[in-house]
Amino acid sequence: MADFNLKEKASANKIVRGGIMSRRTKGDMIFDTINTIFMVIFTIIILYPLLNMVAVSFNDGLDALKGGIYLWPRIFTTKNYSTVLSMKNMGNAVRTSVMRTVIGTLSATFVTALLAYILSRKDFLFKKSLSLLYVVTMYVNGGLIPVFLVYKSLGLTNNFLVYVLPGMVPAFSMLVLRTYMNGLPDSLAESAMIDGAGHFTIFFRIILPLCMPVIATVALFTAVGQWNSWFDVMIYNRMSDNLTTLQYELMKLLSSVTNQKSNSEVMKNATGTVTPTSVRAAATVVTSLPIIILYPFLQRYFVAGLTIGGVKE
Amino acid sequence: MFKRDPDFGKKLKNQKALIFMSIPFVIYVIIFNYVPLVGWLMAFQNYKPKNGLFHSEFIGLEKFKFLFRNVDFIHDVRNTLAMGVINLVLSTVAAIVFAILLNELRGVIGKKFVQTISYLPHFLSMVILTGIVFDVLSMENGMVNRFLMTIGFIDKPVQWLAEPKYFWWIVAFANLWKETGWNSIIYLAAITSINTDLYEAASIDGAGRLKRIWHITLPGLKPTILILLIMNVGNVLNVGFELQYLLGNDLVKSVSETIDIYVLNWGISRGDYSLGTAAGIFKSVVSIILIIIANKTAKAMGEESLY
Structure with missing residues (x-):
């Protein structure tokens, strides 16, 4: 580092x-x-x-x-x-934009950090296979239509959760966090383990505080991505006025000006x-x-x- | 593989907690990332939502045959590749030049200021970028038309976004405006790791600034340039579609639409899920081939593997 x-x-x-x-x-x-x-x-x-x-x-x-x-x-x-x-939709747009940014960023950062923690345990038996499962997603994805149909059958259309759930564990952020956690001395977690601490205690009390600089970075990128996205609004929540966002409203203004x-x-x-x-x-x-x-x-x-x-x- | 580990059973027991914690992550990635891959079957079917994936009629490669005979699709593949390559070349050159010039800029305060300003557009959304492009290129008061008329390059305003021949370059320059500063960060970091003794020795030998840039900075950047270039070749089909979708209009449709927009138009708007999926598969497969070639090239040149 x-x-x-x-x-x-x-x-x-x-x-x-x-x-x-x-x-x-x-x-x-x-x-x-x-x-x-x-x-x-x-x-x-x-x-x-x-x-x-x-x-x-x-x-x-x-x-x-x-x-x-x-x-x-x-x-x-x-x-x-x-x-x-x-x-007309301004109140909704501001509320949804703020909510998706705050909830999306907090949940994604926390969950991704937890996965990074699991994968940074040196002797974890399924470390390789679980990593691979996620790294593959950086290169292969189903594409717009299959993804759309799966989300639809999961009930994620006209649903706020479509802003939060799909991008919850970005593989790249996980790799960045895992690299950082791998760089922390093993003795920290080991001595806590001997004192009887469980994984959640070690994660919350020891690892998370030490990772704050890199967590802030990952959170920043997630937040900017959440704030700026409009495409998921158009595809999944077009029919729900209360789920519109500022970017989507701006996009509609833009096309009316053209x-x-x-x-x-x-x-x-x-x-x-x-x-x-x-x-x-x-x-x-x-x-x-x-x-x-x-x-x-x-x-x-x-x-x-x-x-x-x-x-x- | 596991059999070789005599303590496997014991470890399994010790790691119960970790394994329990992993289960939600496995379920999550399967549902959100792997289940959609099953949907690729649709490309080989005449998919009807009422029949579902398991009762739709299989039609083999019909949809792919349609794609390759469809002029719109051929155009969209060409547009995607063209914009991808133009963007890749221009953005790489711009980022390197900008990083070198910024590094040579005298005065720490000025340097910090330019740097800060240059990153800013990276954080603005594509919707905002599109709005700025509309304003800058506008017929009435756009700064480009005004400037070109002032210097006498043109005598009446040009309707930039209505002319197919300008579209690819408008997309490229919009991307340059947004990302040059940002892309230069990695090159700046590489420049600072070049040994300063080299510069001292060169200046004692009487090499001027340009000579030092040419003979020390650029060769020092070579590994970084190569690795990034190779990495980005794998991404060349992902030129995105946001800007093209937002800037495009009926007049420039033949050059503005990318594969992603094709998928959107046929798959979502016209509801031909099978065709949309087939076009998506084509893009994924070409991307994966490009990534594999890129990685092999990187390895052959003695660079670290990309994945």
């Missing part, structure tokens, strides 16, 4: 290298200038569409259609947001106008808000996680 500090090592190396290369040649200066310009352009390309979306979301709808909105709204309004928040007729559906009233485009901008901001807010805090976890993933089982 030494690779955890790669990022820090990277900056340290840089400082050392900078010291050695204290004599900068003309070629170096040109290179640095071009590189800096490139990075500035790159950053603008990433950020501009996002910031522009925020500006449009706070601008009067009809006025925004005239163009010329860049990073700041011209005619400020919160009408787009009030339209989004008063949409059917070009829509921008003429301007809604007017005393406080201003909204258009499908401006409403979609507001909906996009609402939908990505949780990720943007949490993003800075979560950064260190996902970088660590990706490095573990790269190290492989």
Whole structure:
């Protein structure tokens, strides 16, 4: 797990290298200038569409259609947001999105960690066969139709559980967690065993607390996946308004905007106008808000996680 | 295999608790991952939901024959492969170039800032990405049309998403926008493990920045590049379909639809479960063959096996 500090090592190396290369040649200066310009352009390309979306979301709808909105709204309004928040399914969408993210993430992370614990017991007789059973699922799956029919016969259509159950034990997360647990000293579990502790006690009291960094990483990825998915809503829960999610509602807005007729559906009233485009901008901001807010805090976890993933089982 | 272990019975008894804990996991994976595989039988049947899997008529390879004579399916296979390969090549090159340039960027703060910004789009959903593509390419105020008109490259706005010839590239560039920063993480990690003495020696010998990148950084990245490339070749059919499904429209249907969308259209929308399953099997089998070839190649080149 030494690779955890790669990022820090990277900056340290840089400082050392900078010291050695204290004599900068003309070629170096040109290179640095071009590189800096490139990075500035790159950053603008990433950020501009996002910031522009925020500006449009706070601008009067009809006025925004005239163009010329860049990073700041011209005619400020919160009408787009009030339209989004008063949409028919909004309450359901927010509730289901939050619930699937919280319940889906907690259950998947816990259950996957438990399987990883079982498979990290060194002398467990069925370690190989059980691992294989799960690893195969990374490469072979039934495909959309057979899976759809099985879930349907299990009663998972128009059912909240379809968001939680199918992705409960991702094999890749299991491998990441198992690798980490294999790296913990055996003596910890052994001495607890001698003191009479059972597997659940060892798992909860010793292994789980020690695995927190990697558990956080796995949980983060699961949470982002849950929050962002819309396809399972469309396939399994299309008929249940109370099981819709924010992403699915946004997707419906998106397809209504593509059917070009829509921008003429301007809604007017005393406080201003909204258009499908401006409403979609507001909906996009609402939908990505949780990720943007949490993003800075979560950064260190996902970088660590990706490095573990790269190290492989 | 178990017979060789004289303590097998004793171990079995000792591990009662672990075995009990494993049982739910075995049942779970069988129901959710292995039972659907039984459904592959549907591809060889004229499956009717009212008859079920065990009373539907077997028709052999009829559905597969239909697939390979169906122009739409042939197009969708071509589209899947084309977008898969374009994405693979562009995203690999972009991630390597970006990682190298970021590594060369002076100033720790600027570097951290660019890095943080570059990962951000990875966490946005495909629905949001699609919305951004619509905005950026829009006829009215899209930044691409505006920019190209300002520099005089075009004189009237182009309707990018209505032209089949642009579609694959739009998907590729949308993916680049979303994933370049993210994909570069692994290369950045590899760059930091290159021995710094090499750079010192080279700069003492008078090698400039580009020379050092070319002769030290790139060769140092070679194993990582190869292993990732091989791994991704196995995934080339999984270009996904979210973006294609959301961005596609009737005007570009012939180039936008992938095998997954074919399965969705025939299987779910038209209810031909047998045909949908057959198309799915075709994709799975080709994927597995690609993965096996990839793994054999990796082994032959002396790299660690992928599975």
